[in-house]
Amino acid sequence: MKILVAVKRVIDYNVKIRVKPDNSDVDLTNVKMAMNPFCEIAMEEAVRLKERGVGTEVVAVSIGPKAAQEQLRTALALGADRAIHVETDERIESLAVAKLLTKVVEEEQPSLVIVGKQAIDTDNNQTGQMLAALTGLSQGTFASEVIIEGGKAKVTREVDGGLQAIELSLPAIVTTDLRLNEPRYAKLPDIMKAKKKPLDTKTPADLGIEVASNITLLKVESPAERQGGVKVGSVDELIDKLKNEAKVIS
Ligand code: AMP
DSSP, rough: OOOEEEEOEEEOOSSSOOBBBTTBBBBHHHHHHEEEEHHHHHHHHHHHHHOOOOOOEEEEEEESSSSSHHHHHHHHHHTEEEEEEOOOOOOHHHHHHHHHHHHHHHHHHSSSEEEEEEHHHHHHOOOHHHHHHTTTTTEEEEEEEEEETEEEEEEEEEEEEEEEEEESSSSSEEEEEEOOOOOOOHHHHHHHTTTSSOOOOOOOOOTTTTOOOOOOOOOOOOOOOOOOOOOOHHHHHHHHHHTTTSSSOO
């Protein structure tokens, strides 16, 4: 069973985000980039399925600038057998990503596609669902457990206030939630081996897809600075402040 995993290059989740002085975008100058955490979980799940003998080949795909090859090399070090890089410097929206992934799915014919539930830079939470719509494949979003059995995928989904169990016919698209697994770290020998694993490069034009965005980013703002706290002398003073200053109780 071939498994395709989509991995996105994003700002490392440990980095404190800086906004450009003109508020036009997030400042990416000299910022540490990494694999989107939900894509790490997707990679881990694919590798575990392969280790269990359910998966036979894991293919990682990333769409983005040349530097996205760093995240593909990480995917290869984590256990992907080969990688596909669709190179573009355009700011691409989820729909364009889903269209490109549709083409890759058509070429690769995987039995399972695993993507993150959301990219932590744009917070879109759209690509998996759009990919399912475009390919006509079944989808299990926000997965906290995936079991492949008898040509089906049993997916436990994290829904508001509980869990939902569904069964999907394969091929299927699964999007990963936080509790699906705990991703491993790449070991040094695997990082070295990953350098020799195959990495194919394509362009959106090779796949016949127009990636120009219909969305204009107007403004990005940092959250308001936190104000310092105050010490109150008594419960009465606290209640007075909550009532008359913060106006959160009446
Ligand atoms: P989003 O819908 O943009 O929040 O992203 C959800 C998931 O779609 C990510 O976790 C990735 O698995 C996949 N994805 C989004 N953008 C890309 C990209 N540029 N390259 C590869 N995968 C992507």
